[in-house]
Amino acid sequence: MKNNNVWMLLWALMVSCTVLSSCSDDDDDAMDQDKTRVAAFLQSAAQSDMFEIMTGTMAQEQGMTDDVQMFGEMLVEDHTMTAGQIMEMADERDVNLPTTLPAAKMTIVNRLDSESGITFDKDFANAQVQSHQEAIALFETADQQITDTEVQAFIDATLPALRMHLQHAQQVKATVDGM
Template identity: 30%
Template sequence: MLTLLSVFAVMACTKKEKIIERQSTDTTVVAVPADSQMTVTDSITVSNTKDVQKLVNDQDRKFANAAAKGGMMEVMAGKLASQNATNSAVKKLGEMMVEDHTKANEELKQWASKTAYTLPTSLDKDQQKTYDDLKAKKGADFDRMYTDIMVKDHEKTIADFKQEVTDGSESSLKNFATKTLPTLDHHLMESKKVKDVVK
């Protein structure tokens, strides 16, 4: 059937057109002007969700989704801390979270773009509730809640990143996890220090 369609595609082309055939999981026939400089090596994007799914296993998907939502949470909460915290150490902690997690989020987005993987663009229900509760806090109560969240979140995030390094299948995503772990370890250490100051 595919061969027959290809023959029809060739017959349908005018003298001013040429055929470029590119092999992926399916044969894609593209008619382009005969005077075009386009070649088979030029980029012809064929969106194929099944191909994308083959690049990642269940662990990769679970990790990428959790890392995207967790990274968003860290930036959003960090911005609150830099604005609303009363303790200067908490403000600095928030600023560090915004800077470092913004960089990590961009790296994860670059990976997703290259692999045509769609990352979550919003927090999950529990994260949104935590953020809303934090936003409602004032003064020392805010400082205590923020540092408590940072310790708990980073303990979980570090475990997630370590699992990706061990069980992930997509090499670029595993490399991202490996590269980011030292920063997360530093965040956890600093969060514990600041939590002790404001408790």
């Protein structure tokens, strides 16, 4: 009977080790998946900031209306701050950030660069509405998928500003569309 108990104990120990091992593998997979999501988010958010800084600078220089120029100034200031935070988080996590915009965003930048006056203002306002809708969607998706607490805190702190920028872009768009 004692021999049977020893075998039962050994069997239970082996099963426990197997279960713990597979749990550990699941935890590793979840951590790897979160790291991948964090890296993708930081890279996309960095490109979003880069676009906002570039077009905001253009708005300050090429914008015809005060609304466009002031909105451009706000974009440069706010997105320069968040770009710095993204760089810090990326450095801490060994994530390489892109140094160029995606082709679609570069097309918008090039188009805006060739415009002036009210044409620029209208195109800039449209681009800002679209880019902030995209940024909000990016941040909301990341907010649901990422478990990294520092990145979560950044998302939670940044989303209200992005929503405010979208409202501002919609107001600027309504103003310049009426011209």
